[in-house]
Amino acid sequence: MASNQSKNxxxxxxxxxxxxxxNEGQFVDYQAKGVSTDASxxxxxxxxxxxxxxxxxxPIAFDHDCREGxxxxxxxxxxGEAHGPERSTTVCQLHMRHFKDGDKIVLExxxxxxxxxxxxxxxxxxxxxxxxxxGGYVSVNTGTAQDANNLPVRxxxxxxxxxxxxxxxCGACVASCKNASAMLFTSAKVSHLSLxxxxxxxxxxxxxxxxxxxDAEGFGACSNTGACSVSxxxxxDLTTIARLNREYVAAAMNKHxxxxxLGDG
Amino acid sequence: MVTLDSKIPSGSxxxxxxxxxxxxxxxxxxxxxxxxxxxxGTGLAGASAAASxxxxxxxxxxxxxxxxxxxxxxxAAQGGINAAKNYQNDGxxxxxxxxxxxxxxxxxxxxxxxxxxxQVSVNIxxxxxxxxxPFARDYAGLLANRSFGGAQVSRTFYARGQTGxxxxxxxxxxxxxxxxxxxxxxxxxxxxxxxxxxxxKARGIIVRNLLTGEVESHVADAVILATGGYSxxxxxxxxxxxxxxxxxxRAHKRGAYFANPCYTQIHPTCIPVHGENQSKLTLMSESLxxxxxxxxxxxxxxKRPASEIPxxxxxxxxxxxxxxFGNLAPRDVASRQAKYRVDEGRGVGSTGVAxxxxxxxxxNRLGEEAIAARYxxxxxxxxxxxxxxxxxxxxxxxxxxxxxxxxxxVDYNLMSTIPGLFVAGExxxxxxxxxxxxxxxxxxxxxxxxxxxxxxxxxxxxxxNLEKVSPAHDGFKEAHQGVQQELQKLLxxxxxxxxxxxxxxxxxxxxEYCGMGRNEAGLKKALESIPKLREEFWNNVKVPGDLNYVNxxxxxxxxVADFLEQGELMCLDALERKESCGGHFRExxxxxxxxxxxxxxxxxxxxxxEWQGTNKKQSLHKEALTFENVKLATRSYK
Numbered sequence: 001m002a003s004n005q006s007k008n009x010x011x012x013x014x015x016x017x018x019x020x021x022x023n024e025g026q027f028v029d030y031q032a033k034g035v036s037t038d039a040s041x042x043x044x045x046x047x048x049x050x051x052x053x054x055x056x057x058x059p060i061a062f063d064h065d066c067r068e069g070x071x072x073x074x075x076x077x078x079x080g081e082a083h084g085p086e087r088s089t090t091v092c093q094l095h096m097r098h099f100k101d102g103d104k105i106v107l108e109x110x111x112x113x114x115x116x117x118x119x120x121x122x123x124x125x126x127x128x129x130x131x132x133x134x135g136g137y138v139s140v141n142t143g144t145a146q147d148a149n150n151l152p153v154r155x156x157x158x159x160x161x162x163x164x165x166x167x168x169x170c171g172a173c174v175a176s177c178k179n180a181s182a183m184l185f186t187s188a189k190v191s192h193l194s195l196x197x198x199x200x201x202x203x204x205x206x207x208x209x210x211x212x213x214x215d216a217e218g219f220g221a222c223s224n225t226g227a228c229s230v231s232x233x234x235x236x237d238l239t240t241i242a243r244l245n246r247e248y249v250a251a252a253m254n255k256h257x258x259x260x261x262l263g264d265g
Numbered sequence: 266m267v268t269l270d271s272k273i274p275s276g277s278x279x280x281x282x283x284x285x286x287x288x289x290x291x292x293x294x295x296x297x298x299x300x301x302x303x304x305x306g307t308g309l310a311g312a313s314a315a316a317s318x319x320x321x322x323x324x325x326x327x328x329x330x331x332x333x334x335x336x337x338x339x340x341a342a343q344g345g346i347n348a349a350k351n352y353q354n355d356g357x358x359x360x361x362x363x364x365x366x367x368x369x370x371x372x373x374x375x376x377x378x379x380x381x382x383x384q385v386s387v388n389i390x391x392x393x394x395x396x397x398x399p400f401a402r403d404y405a406g407l408l409a410n411r412s413f414g415g416a417q418v419s420r421t422f423y424a425r426g427q428t429g430x431x432x433x434x435x436x437x438x439x440x441x442x443x444x445x446x447x448x449x450x451x452x453x454x455x456x457x458x459x460x461x462x463x464x465x466k467a468r469g470i471i472v473r474n475l476l477t478g479e480v481e482s483h484v485a486d487a488v489i490l491a492t493g494g495y496s497x498x499x500x501x502x503x504x505x506x507x508x509x510x511x512x513x514x515r516a517h518k519r520g521a522y523f524a525n526p527c528y529t530q531i532h533p534t535c536i537p538v539h540g541e542n543q544s545k546l547t548l549m550s551e552s553l554x555x556x557x558x559x560x561x562x563x564x565x566x567x568k569r570p571a572s573e574i575p576x577x578x579x580x581x582x583x584x585x586x587x588x589x590f591g592n593l594a595p596r597d598v599a600s601r602q603a604k605y606r607v608d609e610g611r612g613v614g615s616t617g618v619a620x621x622x623x624x625x626x627x628x629n630r631l632g633e634e635a636i637a638a639r640y641x642x643x644x645x646x647x648x649x650x651x652x653x654x655x656x657x658x659x660x661x662x663x664x665x666x667x668x669x670x671x672x673x674x675v676d677y678n679l680m681s682t683i684p685g686l687f688v689a690g691e692x693x694x695x696x697x698x699x700x701x702x703x704x705x706x707x708x709x710x711x712x713x714x715x716x717x718x719x720x721x722x723x724x725x726x727x728x729x730n731l732e733k734v735s736p737a738h739d740g741f742k743e744a745h746q747g748v749q750q751e752l753q754k755l756l757x758x759x760x761x762x763x764x765x766x767x768x769x770x771x772x773x774x775x776x777e778y779c780g781m782g783r784n785e786a787g788l789k790k791a792l793e794s795i796p797k798l799r800e801e802f803w804n805n806v807k808v809p810g811d812l813n814y815v816n817x818x819x820x821x822x823x824x825v826a827d828f829l830e831q832g833e834l835m836c837l838d839a840l841e842r843k844e845s846c847g848g849h850f851r852e853x854x855x856x857x858x859x860x861x862x863x864x865x866x867x868x869x870x871x872x873x874x875e876w877q878g879t880n881k882k883q884s885l886h887k888e889a890l891t892f893e894n895v896k897l898a899t900r901s902y903k
Contacts, residue, residue: 006539020814038539040650046765047542053763053809053818061815063332065505067545069646070430071336086649093649118476119815126453129333133445137438138397142317142715145388145395149352152406162399162424165431169335198397 008034009101013048015060016108021116027106030060037097041084042067042074044096062121069093069233072168075175076121077108082172082231090170090233110171112180114218125171127217128185134213135206136189138198157195164191166234173228173236179220184228186214187244188236194247204251211248269522269873269888272676273377278363278894282381285677289720290727297322300726303470303485304328305457305512308337309429309707310690311491312436313714319443321719326483327440328455328472330507334437338493338505339710342429343550343643344413345421346393346707348386353410357418359383366705367895369415369595370670370698371847371863373528373871376894377677378695385716386708390422392715396435400424411639413703414551415595415902421704426550426643432707436714455481456820457512458748460488460519460686463740464732467516467686471741471748475820478813480749482736487685487722490516491714494669494691496529498828498835499780500772502666503535503548509824510831513673513692521681522873522886524674524694526831527839530701530848531781532667533559533599536650536660537619546665547650549622550643551703554592556627556636557660559583559599561620565610571621571659582606590902597700597848597861598902600664604781605859607663614661623659664781668706670697670848671838674873674888678721679713682873684729687722689713694871699847752812755822760805764822767802771795771825771832779836784852788840792833796880799829834874834883841885844868865897 011032018025030052035044042064049059065073069090076091078084084094099105107121115123153161165188173184190207193199199206222241229238274285292300300323304315307329315327331337349362362383367374394400394408400422401409410419424431443449452472459471461482469484495510496502517523534549560581562574582602584591594602603620606612613619628636633656637644644655651661672694679687679695690710697705734740774794778787802825810816845854845861846868854862863869871888 043544066341071340073336133441137442140395141320145391148390148394158402196397
């Protein structure tokens with residue numbers, strides 16, 4: 001719906017172009033003319049791509065799908081900020097009314113060792129899936145569940161678990177961290193499940209395995225600067241990291257004690 | 266010709282599924298690892314099927330078009346999932362959910378399938394809670410419910426406005442657990458471009474690796490398609506950009522019948538279109554109609570801001586026309602009424618193509634905080650897109666294509682007309698008739714994946730003699746070559762129009778002639794123009810780049826090529842169905858009050874279409890529908 005303040009603006013985009021993981025990349029300038037301020041950032045890029053195709057060029061590659069801010073596909077750096085200048089927003093939900101006529105905008109892919117560049121603004125984030133495979137679940141086979149209301153969950157815990165579970169796995173937390181750490185992502189899942197009664201049985205193994213996988217993928221360590229939480233489109237709270245740390249220490253100590261008792265060090 | 270045998274078990278409606286489960290053949294646990302099952306699509310239906318089959322011990326290969334299964338469009342479902350738990354003690358039961366769904370579907374669904382869906386709905390909630398899905402709860406720690414359209418009980422479970430996301434993460438995590446234990450092999454960024462049929466049975470698929478461009482062959486003993494719906498035939502819809510009919514369509518061209526393609530759901534509450542460059546439409550959950558009131562000004566052309574229009578000059582038209590269901594009238598009914606108001610010149614906003622969804626009264630009654638707790642993320646999304654604050658001014662909404670009830674024809678076992686090809690979730694046609702009720706898509710996707718396919722796939726495998734085949738088989742070689750050639754062809758046309766422009770033109774035609782209102786003259790016009798557009802596409806499309814690397818334009822091109830065929834079939838189906846039912850509204854067949862008028866004597870059937878070759882008219886097969894439990898009656902929500 002055209003809002004009353006709708007107008008058209010001209011922009012210059014400075015976009016990171018890189019043909020493939022092994023190619024060298026560079027910034028290339030593009031003109032985006034007559035952009036409606038009602039358009040989303042990705043719709044603006046669509047129009048630029050249509051122009052590039054018409055001119056016989058190779059359109060800018062970027063991941064995107066739902067365009068509703070929930071699938072986690074889209075995401076790149078806009079002027080050095082993950083998902084751009086608006087808080088709690090994915091690129092697909094960023095609208096051009098937040099930009100001014102004549103702005104020059106720099107677009108770069110997520111930069112992290114664990115996210116190799118595929119092409120242009122597309123990166124490979126499958127490392128996040130592997131962190132989930134390492135333990136981000138409750139091991140319950142289909143058909144083995146009891147009646148859902150046999151397991152009351154304190155509302156406060158359910159709400160807090162939900163907040164952590166809203167993570168969309170976009171990788172903005174990694175991209176905005178100076179260490180390219182995946183702590184906010186990992187801690188969101190650890191928090192979601194450790195807050196719920198269903199998650200108790202595997203609580204210790206889960207945190208140990210997920211952290212081990214995170215390290216194995218080449219994500220950096222957390223130094224608690226909080227940039228991740230600021231850039232998170234779902235506003236996942238830093239307290240999830242504090243919870244992960246507590247869970248981790250407790251689990252590591254219990255494992256150590258159990259090992260001593262069993263005599264296997 | 267294949268005869269349509271729905272394989273509905275005998276017995277009373279309550280016993281059918283249990284009896285059938287007992288009658289099905291089983292694969293001994295030790296033998297399951299000898300079978301390879303391919304699952305295409307990893308949304309709710311696909312991920313839950315892959316996880317469950319993996320847990321049972323089958324070798325599963327799951328194909329995901331995205332870079333992670335968590336991106337599947339099930340993630341975007343907002344409002345909730347129905348289940349006949351009767352936790353609210355408000356008179357719900359399996360039978361009532363069954364009844365509401367048959368009636369909501371305007372008596373065009375198969376009773377037996379719908380009853381099974383209602384039966385397993387309760388197991389779904391148990392399973393999801395056990396997985397740690399954080400559903401909304403009350404202060405006693407028990408599960409909360411809300412109401413959805415077409416029902417007078419509260420049976421919808423929800424996780425704020427992100428129910429689809431939470432259920433998908435549950436199914437995705439369950440599948441990732443099987444990936445970790447190597448029962449499921451997950452193949453990322455693969456798009457299915459053909460089905461391989463050998464000796465009349467589905468034996469594998471041809472996919473394109475979207476990163477390397479390589480065309481690959483994968484062999485299996487059974488293939489499950491869980492590849493979603495085809496609303497993107499309209500170009501503008503609430504579907505994600507990658508949602509396409511391609512996998513289903515390629516299977517159709519290999520012999521799987523396509524059923525009821527004209528049954529499409531136009532969702533009443535979406536953010537209206539803003540301009541030419543818009544790439545998609547965004548849904549505002551039906552759950553908002555629990556607390557929002559839909560209205561337009563009583564006077565034509567009243568352009569005053571909503572706050573200046575007094576109550577007695579507002580027309581709360583759903584409450585006026587349907588006093589017992591009010592704002593919770595089913596989707597097809599609510600959409601049509603919004604269209605009528607706009608057609609009367611009483612639409613709102615700068616384009617006049619919208620109606621108000623107003624929270625003023627609920628905010629006054631419950632407070633802003635309570636409304637934020639229920640719909641916070643939806644209000645935020647609305648504000649981001651439109652720049653307007655829905656706590657202060659009414660939302661403006663208008664119907665948009667959202668879901669497709671039609672899909673590949675399947676029998677009671679969810680098997681298509683090709684033995685060994687199963688179809689689940691939105692991709693099949695089976696449970697929603699001519700109109701799906703809100704919060705039933707998540708239910709059906711998970712029912713199919715968790716609780717139906719694990720039995721019926723085993724039954725097929727145990728009872729079928731399958732020869733060993735390899736990718737070197739002629740069937741695979743022929744399909745592989747065909748895919749390769751078609752992709753090359755798309756790249757070699759080097760015409761003057763972009764893929765996008767063809768898609769937009771097709772979308773406009775579909776929306777105009779096969780959208781909310783359809784008539785004979787319009788459909789005939791569309792049936793003339795679509796083949797012409799398709800011909801132009803194959804002579805004048807411009808696809809940049811090459812085959813052997815990331816090429817989103819090439820991906821789009823083959824999807825649009827399929828929509829250009831499937832759109833034609835939709836119009837043909839809509840033309841042949843000379844009645845109105847649910848989401849299929851033929852303007853010639855309506856009551857004096859503008860409601861859909863069914864013709865049960867001539868159209869109480871499933872229309873299943875058989876591919877006859879490119880540019881040839883498809884042939885129609887009919888599966889008669891019988892209603893032994895819910896008596897055929899005119900739907901009334903008054």
